[in-house]
Every structure is written in C-alpha cells, then in structure tokens.
Amino acid sequence: MFRILVFVIQACGYEVRCALESQDAGEVRMSKILRLIKECQFGIHDISRTALDPENGLPRFNMPLELGLFLGAAYFGNPVQRQKHTLVLDSERFRYQKFISDIAGQDIKPHGNDPGRVVYAVRDWLNVFAKDTLLPGGKTLLRLYKRFTADVPQMIHKLNFHEADISFADWLWLVRDWLQKATR
Template sequence: MPTSTAARDVFINCPFDSTYKPVFWAIVFTVLRSGFSPRCALEADDSSENRLARIQAIIEECRYGIHDISRTEVDGDPPLPRFNMPLELGLFFGAKRYGNNDQRTKRALVLDREQYRYQRFISDIAGADIHAHGADPGKCIEQVATWLRTQSRDTKIPGGRKISEEFEVFQSQLGAICADRGLEPDELTFGDFAELVAAYLTVDP
C-alpha cells in the first residue's frame, strides 16, 4: 500500500536526452530555487534494481509531479513512439486516484510543447490543464514557478521571470563551478547538477 508523501518532493517525469537537457536543467533549478526537492528516475544508478519499481517508489514518495509529455516522436526500426512519459503520468494519476488519503493530496503539472498537441496521442486526459512551454527553458521556468507557488501557497517563491534571470546567471557561471569540482558541464549527472545548484543557491540565494 502507498505510504506517506514528502510535502516538498517533486517527481520530474520528462525526457533525458541531450536535446531536452536545457529544459530539464531549467526545471531542476526552478524546483530547488522554489524550496523543493527534485526527484527523478536518474537519482539512483543501481543495475540490481528494477527501473519501473524505482519510479513507482519515487512517485509514491512525492506529493508533486511535473510531467512533460512533449517527446513522443517515433524512433527506431520499425518506427515506434516512446511512451515512457505518458506511462509515468498514468502511474502518478493512479496513485492519486487509488492511493490512501495522503496519496490523494498529489498535485500534477502537465507540460507539452503545444497546449493541445496531446489530443493527438493521449486524448483521455482531455479536460486537464496542459501548459505549453514551446521547448523554451525560460517559459518552462515561468510555468513551473507559478504552479509550485500556487499549489503550495508558498508566497516566498519568486516569480518565474526572476528565477529565469537567476538561471541564466547560474548557467554563465556553470563552467567555472564545474572546473572547481574537476567536472565538465556536459558530463554532469542529475545528482551532480542538483548538488551544484543547491550549493550555489546556499551561497547566492
């Protein structure tokens, strides 16, 4: 049975490829800047653990979920779509619908490149409020910051435009920050990036 959720944990369900990474990093930065803890399937690299079981456990522990369903293009031979993100969105919805009272407090933000594109491949969520980011990290930051502030009723969370400006400053310093740690920006893992952002925000909140 699902147990309790962590009030400030945010499950991030999104593509992890290099093309999407600027948006992914923007989401992680915004979650941390807003005073929440980002969680995703990349947080643990344990080959002995089933990936789906790990995702289910993270979903169970998170009150909030950010789901980007923008990457559903066909790939490979034969060409087939990738539906990991819609699957994990369904798991999150299922936990909220069928879980205990604590699980039913879950809140979800669904993102896509275009507001109504989802109707072509996952029309069953029609009626949900889909937020379009146009693959723009700055616009995505505004969507995420506004949603977190609204859902948590935490008035200390800055506006998205301010966080977007702070993210740009952080990005301009990321190379130097990585050099101090003996890292390269293009080799950062999710854990590396989240830790660097958290440390940066502690020094320059």
C-alpha cells in the same frame, strides 16, 4: 528543458526527485518509479518528449506512462495518495490529443519548447502550494538561471569535470550549491 526544470524547482524551495537519482542496478526501474510516485505529493510530467525515435520509428512513451501511474495513484490510492497534485507540460496546447487523447480535460500547460515558459509554468503552479511563502517571480528565476549557467563552466572546471561528465546527481549538486551561495 530538464536542467532548467531542476533549477526552478530547487530555487522555489522544493526537492527534485527523479528516477535518475538512484543508480542502483539492483532496483528494477519500474519499482524505482513506483516508489518515487508513492513518496511524492507533486508530479511534473513533460510529455513533449513523446516523439518518434529516428532509429526505430517508434515513440517513447515513458513520460505518458509515468503520468498515468501518478494519476492512478492519486485516484485509486489511500487518503495520502489522493493529495497528489500534477502539472502536465507539453510543447503545444493540444498536441497531446494526437497520442494520448484520454487526458483531454486535464489542464495541460504548453511551453512551446521555450525554457522561459517552462519557468513561468512551474513557478506559478508551485506557488499555489507555497502556503506561507511567495515564491520568486518568473523574471527573477530566469535571471538567476542565467547567472547560474554563466557560472557553471567555472564550477565544472573547479571540479575537474567536463560538461559531458555531468550526471543528474552532479547537476543537482551544482544547483543546490550555487543557490545556497547565491541566496545568502
């Protein structure tokens, strides 16, 4: 889901930002997340990965925490921060009410763990903000993504990588490079 999200955002002409973009051990992770929130006008938060960890039986609440920080910045921030826009994704329509009911009333977009639905949700949301541009349609983006994923093994092979070696930075580079060549 994360990889298709990265692809769609880039294919729509937006820059992907993520805490994984920096591997600086000297930067505290929460500081990095807060810096990114401060720098970004748009925030996409997929809270569907809030599930029990089989090892310890506890949920991971990183995404809801980051969503809360983003919403707080938009609510309490200066005029620039108040211009933030948020997309919240979850696997089921009202699932979030079981673990984060305080966001009831938000316009949560369910994706049913279907990458195609993620493509449409993100594209349609970003299209609202694409002032003088009409973004590619969902079917076009899905078709591009299928072509891209078909080319990925060869691209990885040329770089002498293995699939397991691909970091966020590598994936983002592959997406950008492929899109640049494919859309010429």
